[in-house]
Amino acid sequence: MNRGVDASPADRLAPRTGATTAGVPLAFNREPDPRLRDWVSRSMVAVAEGPADVTLEGYLCNDASYLRSAVDVDWIAMSREGPVPVRDRTILCGQHTRSWKLEYRGGIKVAGLMLRPGALRSLFGLDEKANADCIRMIEETGIPDAEVTGLYRAGMEPADWLQSLEDWFADFIACKAVAPPDPLAQAIELQAFADPNIRLDDFAERVGVSPKQVQRVAQRDFGMTPKQVFRRARILDLAARICGVADEEEEEILLRFFDQAHQIKEFQTFFGVTPGAFKRTRSNLFTLSLEIRQARRLELLERIEPGALRPWMREPILHAVA
Structure with missing residues (x-):
């Protein structure tokens, strides 16, 4: 199995959801569905095809907790509790206090919801401090993994996958009936x-x-x-x-x-x-x-309009949800 840092030439990954002017893959990300905005600050989906026989290495350092569904690719994410293998799973990621390494093979295929501060605790019962730099499988919170990961179907368009995830989360929030974050x-x-x-x-x-x-x-x-x-x-x-x-x-x-x-x-x-x-x-x-x-x-900060082409972007690839 070959290994490499994912900063090597961008042609290692073929982006489907956007790219910088240098060709580096980007996620399609936008304001969340209005039904989610008290709890979710950003919705994203990222798809980039990559070689199945090369393990790439990168970093993660998020200033928000995340719900992520990763399918069809292999991840090994480092955490405070050790390496976490992920394939065809939905995970809950606590906020990061520093960067953590992540190895992946087969490209990038992930849909996610960036949670507002406090939402991890209010909605999933996970203490933010205890779960900083940690990763939890969604079934640890009593939600069957297939209920969320199964929203993705082979050949599904990224935009449709993201919408399905938002629809599921809207129903989940409605059933919880708890107060929004502070x-x-x-x-x-x-x-x-x-x-x-x-x-x-x-x-x-x-x-x-x-x-x-x-x-x-x-x-x-x-x-x-x-x-x-x-x-x-x-x-x-x-x-x-x-x-x-x-x-x-x-x-x-x-x-x-x-x-x-x-x-x-x-x-x-x-x-x-x-x-x-x-x-x-x-x-x-x-x-x-x-x-x-x-x-x-x-x-x-009102420096750009929502949905506008950002200074670092090529013309967005994912037109269907732009």
Whole structure:
């Protein structure tokens, strides 16, 4: 079996749901169905054909919990609890406090829902802190895997698969009948997108609550402190810029660090390598993941219109749901 870093030439993967101007595969991602928006912040589907005899290596580092269905390809995702093999399964992924390696073979075929902070706990009964950097099979929450993974049928169009997943989740939410996530958690997330260098006391004053309340909600709904949430946002914005899926006009992303030594130290904490080494071996899979986050971020900050062609994109491949 051959092995390689998925930063090697983009012709290793043939994208079906979008690509950057450099040909790196992208997910089709958009605002979720209106029925889901209290609980889900982004809906995505990614399909890219790849060689079955080559194991590619990439990264994952998500600032949100996810429900993901992965079919027809082999994953081995590293987690705090060790390697997790995934094929034809639906998984629940906790938020990441750092990057984790992922090996995959056969390309990319995944549909997913990015959950709002606190939704993993409210809907699935999984504590955000206990499940940070962890992966759970959906049947661990009492939901039969076939009920969700079985939504995909051979030859199904990516757009139809994503819609089926959203329809299932809308029914699931209706049956749960629980209160939506805390608006304060969403305010913390938006602040991380806008200016992660803000002082905690200043943020608390801006939203009209005490710093202790911000700390409590962040620990409950993100599984980490506000400082950790903002620190992660700085690094992911920088990583997106390195990977070519950021607005190049946002030069302030580079000014969020005291100096270059601070930037390198922070980056190494998350990725284990310097920004320069990361750029030389950047991961196609991680670029895809970062692009989902950046698209949502720029839409929330009203820098781009929902559904607009993003600065780093080719003409979208997936016209059916654009």
